[in-house]
Amino acid sequence: MQGNLREIDIYSILQMIEAGQRTGLLCVDTCNSNHCKQQTYLIFVSNGQVVYATYGDTSLSRLRDYLHLYDGNIKLEQKPINAYITWNIPEYQYLWQLLTENRINHIQANSIIYGLVHEILFDLLSLHQGRFIFDSTSLLFPHLNALKITPILSRVIKQVQDWKQLYPYIQSPDQCPVLVDMAQLHSALPPATMTKLEHWADSKTSIRQLARYLNCDIFTFAKAIHPYVEKGWVKIAFLANLNQVKHQLTRKLEHKSTKLIAYIGNEDYTSQVIESTLKAHGYEVIILTNPLESIGFLFKLQPDFIFCQIAMPELDGYEICSMLRNSTVFMEVPIILVTEQEKLVECIKAKIIGATDYLTVPFGNNDLVMLVEQYLESDMTSKINNTC
Template identity: 55%
Template sequence: MQGNLNEIDIRSILQLIELGQRTGQLFVEACSSDKGSKLGVDDTASHYPANSNKQQSWLIFFVNGQIIYAANDYNSLSRLSDYLRHYQVKVQLDEQQLACLGTLNTAEYDYLWMLLEQNTIKPKQACSIIHCLVHETLFDLLNLHQGSFIFEVDSAITPQLTTLEIAPLLSKIVKQVQQWKQLYPYIQSPEQFPVLADIVKLRSSLPKATVNKLQHWADGKTSLRKLARYLNQDIVTVAKAIHPYVQQGWVQLVYSETANSLKDIQDKTLPLEQSRKQRILCIDDATSICTSIETILKTEGYEAIALTNPLEALSLVFQLKPDLIFCDIAMPELNGYEICAMLRHSQAFRFVPIIMLTAKEGFLDRVRAKIAGATDYLTKPFGNTELVILVERYLNSRKNRVIKHTQHLLIR
């Protein structure tokens, strides 16, 4: 049995294997185009950012319609190492042991059995790890909608430690997938890394113990997936726990390739805010508009940053802390109304000027922009003078409000 996932979904494939009481292996590979789409929103869901070169594949082993074991990137020991950390066991292999792994089964499965034979872990612990590995694999696959699969009837993987019934597993994980989708777009992927964005707000709003935990885990080096493995929790539980802090802008989620960029930004913003130029962020999928706004505003002495990917912009905006935002209305994946409404729900951006960019001049567009919380509306194409006047109007207005508020506090 083989085919494409746009013809039959993973859930149906697993149900067929269960009903037929099949023994063998199911191999699934994601399409390369499937890796860059948002998770749980459309039919091209994936956990990986667009510029990831990683070709994802999964392998599930069955006996009589039940799951024995499931592998993700099955030549790697990295995720097994994460689960073993919970039991304070480190992966330690010499060259001879490493060469023997994966000759019969997968390296991960062979190593798990090696630990059992050495009495390094107990059978109950090994069963728990296998359950977690299977659960994690099925969660990823139920979020996958583009790819190919092959089921090969074969003798069962040996030795066997445990078997899992497919129906109850699917019922549980389908519910988790539905809950996961509700966290979008604040949380987009298990492969995102939590980073503290506003430690001052965290300390003033949360108990010290909670802040200490967040500081320990939100280091930009530990992904949500790794965090779930370390804590022996499912990914949805961990994501739900961190979701309120991401909504408030106190914690930011980034992909590994942007983590270093964010650290550079943090270093640059360490001096007092008064000493830096006023920062303006432009979010527009049209490169020409971004380039134009950047050029005009930099000439006028502003710090201008342009982002053409709306999802990346939402991921970075809390760290950039712009003084004013230009946001295009018509963008793929996430439109300007949605971005504006999300930012207005955060205390950090409640009063930041947000100016919508659009090629339309309709009354309904202006109404929708106001409802979403937009400060003003700029129609494309626009002139240099028009742009600068609009920026000065709102930045000067905001500066005056800050000065008056400061003076009021001093008088009191």
């Protein structure tokens, strides 16, 4: 059995394996949508039940994370240690060794396996492209555990569906939380929870890893921090983008008088003109080309002024503006929608969803600077009057 995930999804494949009480290895080779990185997943089944699931590598990082729950002093070396196991999977081999040495018990070993399988299924059920092959000759022995497919599938698929409610603030289990507003978090969270978060949320630890450390599944942890991400007390970013975010935050703190302006849209001539013109007039400018990821960046950076292109894939300018206006963080920040055609219906819609104004392409450099200065000065005057 083999094929393409566009023709048949993982859910249906696993149901067929369960119904046919199949034994073997389901191998899925796919492209991670967030990083365009090739990833391989392995699911071992026996008589229609899952006995193990892992990535197609020899990393021990997942097992190390789970072992923190039971014994943080366990040291693992990345080498095969149990020759009697039919597959060279260090993760699985070490589980057997720890069990036979009585360093973990059967309940703990089964709990770890459940968590490992749950993670793999969560990733796979979120995918829509890639290839799969089921090989009935690839067997994993001996077995530590066997999980019925239907119950765990039902649980995971509901979490995958519920995960969409966390958008756009949380997009991936591989994003890293950073604690920002410590005072607000201390007032809202129990001391024990706050202590754990302060220990693990170091800007380098992903949601996926934090869920392992705190002994809960990915969605449960993400749902728990979602309200605080939405309020801006916790920031979320992919590890690869954290340096850029930290740089912008540092620059903003060091130069409080320098206004930060964000442009959301395609990386084209318009973005180049906005960036070069406004930087020449002393503004900090950041260009965000991914509409979905841009929301998270905006809450991290909290710019003083936002340009947003109307025509974009996935999320258009109207949707982004509406989302921002629903947050107290951006209720008064000037948001300018950028359009290539000045139409009455667009002007009306822009006002309805809360846009401050719109900018028609092409535009003059002087007009751009005057527009920014007009609304930044107006915003500053309003804040002074409100304070007085």
